[in-house]
Amino acid sequence: MTAAIASPAMLELRGLAKSFELHQQRDTRLDVLDDIDLTLHAGECVVLSGPSGAGKSTLLRVIYANYRTSRGAVRVRHDGNWLDLAEATPHQVLDVRRRTLGYVSQFLRVIPRVPALDIVAEPLIGAGVSVEDARQQASALLHRLNVPERLWPLPPGTFSGGEQQRVNIARGLIVPRPLLLLDEPTASLDAGNRQVVAQLLEEARNAGSAVLGIFHDEDMRDRVATRLFPMRPMALA
Amino acid sequence: MSALLQVRGLSHHYGRRIGCENVSFDLHPGELLCIVGESGSGKSTLLNTVAAQLTPTAGAVHYHQKNGDWLDLGALSEADRRRLAREEWGFVTQNPRDGLRLNVSAGANVAERLMALGQRDYGRLRDIARGWLERVEIDPARIDDAPTGFSGGMQQRLQIARTLVTQPRLVFMDEPTAGLDVSVQARILDLLRRLVNELGLAAIMVTHDLAVARLLAARTIVMQGGHVVESGLTDQILDDPQHAYTQLLVSSVLTT
Numbered sequence: 449m450t451a452a453i454a455s456p457a458m459l460e461l462r463g464l465a466k467s468f469e470l471h472q473q474r475d476t477r478l479d480v481l482d483d484i485d486l487t488l489h490a491g492e493c494v495v496l497s498g499p500s501g502a503g504k505s506t507l508l509r510v511i512y513a514n515y516r517t518s519r520g521a522v523r524v525r526h527d528g529n530w531l532d533l534a535e536a537t538p539h540q541v542l543d544v545r546r547r548t549l550g551y552v553s554q555f556l557r558v559i560p561r562v563p564a565l566d567i568v569a570e571p572l573i574g575a576g577v578s579v580e581d582a583r584q585q586a587s588a589l590l591h592r593l594n595v596p597e598r599l600w601p602l603p604p605g606t607f608s609g610g611e612q613q614r615v616n617i618a619r620g621l622i623v624p625r626p627l628l629l630l631d632e633p634t635a636s637l638d639a640g641n642r643q644v645v646a647q648l649l650e651e652a653r654n655a656g657s658a659v660l661g662i663f664h665d666e667d668m669r670d671r672v673a674t675r676l677f678p679m680r681p682m683a684l685a
Numbered sequence: 686m687s688a689l690l691q692v693r694g695l696s697h698h699y700g701r702r703i704g705c706e707n708v709s710f711d712l713h714p715g716e717l718l719c720i721v722g723e724s725g726s727g728k729s730t731l732l733n734t735v736a737a738q739l740t741p742t743a744g745a746v747h748y749h750q751k752n753g754d755w756l757d758l759g760a761l762s763e764a765d766r767r768r769l770a771r772e773e774w775g776f777v778t779q780n781p782r783d784g785l786r787l788n789v790s791a792g793a794n795v796a797e798r799l800m801a802l803g804q805r806d807y808g809r810l811r812d813i814a815r816g817w818l819e820r821v822e823i824d825p826a827r828i829d830d831a832p833t834g835f836s837g838g839m840q841q842r843l844q845i846a847r848t849l850v851t852q853p854r855l856v857f858m859d860e861p862t863a864g865l866d867v868s869v870q871a872r873i874l875d876l877l878r879r880l881v882n883e884l885g886l887a888a889i890m891v892t893h894d895l896a897v898a899r900l901l902a903a904r905t906i907v908m909q910g911g912h913v914v915e916s917g918l919t920d921q922i923l924d925d926p927q928h929a930y931t932q933l934l935v936s937s938v939l940t941t
């Protein structure tokens with residue numbers, strides 16, 4: 449842990465706030481995050497903890513720029529420079545996502561007719577790796593995550609929840625990125641596969657990635673976390 | 686990074702009626718941008734004004750040509766406009782019958798744009814046409830059949846082959862999957878998605894289907910009453926819409 453703090457900061461959240469204005473609900477305003485400060489260093493795995501509705505998933509989505517920031521800064525170290533994603537152009541955000549910032553969502557978004565292997569290989573191809581190399585690496589990762597080889601050529605629409613989630617994890621982790629966001633990636637996995645994910649995250653950290661995640665399972669949390677970041681629903685704060 | 690297309694303050698009015706009003710955006714090489722909005726919101730007007738098919742009432746479009754020069758599309762001669770449409774751009778219309786030549790064979794439909802660029806070797810043109818039919822999942826054995834006998838989905842795939850065979854740098858598409866069965870749509874979208882990635886095309890696509898935008902476009906523009914009410918990353922617009930109209934649009938569909 450001391451080593452982690454000595455390593456360079458990769459992500460800095462400063463005074464971060466997020467509210468939703470629901471125009472369909474008579475302009476109700478929902479305040480979800482307020483004044484969040486967090487610094488994440490290379491090699492760390494910070495786990496967001498707190499009850500349902502505390503805004504954990506919202507925070508990850510704001511960092512990924514999937515949700516807009518209402519106030520404050522989301523500074524990401526990208527190519528050695530700090531970039532505030534709250535102020536970045538769409539083109540800048542896309543570039544950060546391609547090379548610096550990864551996000552593993554809770555569920556796989558199935559793309560009709562695209563085989564599991566290609567879904568996993570795609571981000572690598574987007575990062576400039578040749579199709580053949582990308583497929584090779586995708587195979588290796590799917591293999592490691594115990595996705596049966598007979599499923600690789602099939603679109604994951606008909607896969608089980610756990611199989612889909614492992615495809616999703618493979619897609620999210622296949623490009624080595626300095627900053628990883630994970631939203632309950634192991635919720636539908638058995639103990640053996642959780643173990644694999646824990647190992648993958650450890651390898652990513654050892655390679656210098658900073659990880660910010662949500663893990664409800666306590667064993668998993670104890671296994672991967674170097675530090676907890678507690679959150680509370682705003683109404684109770 | 687340098688843009689392929691710069692649209693600034695672009696308007697087109699039909700007499701006193703607004704078609705589109707004061708629209709600005711950049712398009713980068715290899716990027717697919719979707720224009721969404723309800724019927725009559727000005728999507729087709731915007732697309733056609735950007736593509737220099739309609740004359741702007743105000744504003745300008747600049748296009749970064751293959752040879753590196755910037756072209757002001759408003760100051761384009763008719764001959765230059767045709768040259769661009771032939772050599773650097775492609776168009777996919779909603780009704781494939783508008784984009785195809787129905788009285789000639791499927792193979793000739795694919796080959797025609799290549800011939801317009803000066804390719805004359807008949808055997809080679811036929812090979813290319815065969816390859817493209819395969820690529821868009823039409824049995825190459827149908828190369829000599831006229832598209833009148835094709836299903837709507839096949840016609841649309843043929844139009845896509847005909848358009849992309851010249852490897853255009855910029856493609857304009859107006860609702861290319863509207864009016865087709867859902868399963869046929871999925872096939873065409875998958876095809877477009879793959880081809881756009883493989884060929885590194887830049888494209889602007891009009892659609893009223895948010896799921897299509899999610900699937901294909903990194904960036905989206907939302908229009909209402911001729912105005913852009915919201916624009917940005919597609920996933921951000923769909924998951925955290927800001928404008929009342931976008932929230933209505935997103936909440937009206939089952940899943941995206």
Ligand SMILES: Nc1ncnc2c1ncn2[C@@H]1O[C@H](COP(=O)(O)OP(=O)(O)OP(=O)(O)O)[C@@H](O)[C@H]1O
Pocket residue numbers: 468478480498499500501502503504505506507924925
């Ligand atoms: N796109 C959205 N639009 C409106 N409200 C939202 C949106 N996303 C999240 N919220 C609201 O933000 C609050 C926090 O939700 P969030 O999903 O971040 O909680 P969480 O801590 O991840 O909970 P859980 O542990 O149950 O996953 C909730 O009240 C939720 O309804």
Ligand SMILES: Nc1ncnc2c1ncn2[C@@H]1O[C@H](COP(=O)(O)OP(=O)(O)OP(=O)(O)O)[C@@H](O)[C@H]1O
Pocket residue numbers: 699702703704722723724725726727728729730731893
């Ligand atoms: N040739 C025309 N002459 C006059 N008004 C027109 C013309 N074409 C379009 N309009 C009007 O301009 C507005 C925008 O039309 P446009 O065709 O751009 O909408 P759209 O968003 O493409 O709709 P749709 O989804 O139905 O195709 C509408 O009010 C329409 O009636």
Ligand SMILES: [Mg+2]
Pocket residue numbers: 504505506
């Ligand atoms: Mg959550």
Ligand SMILES: [Mg+2]
Pocket residue numbers: 728729730859
């Ligand atoms: Mg239209």
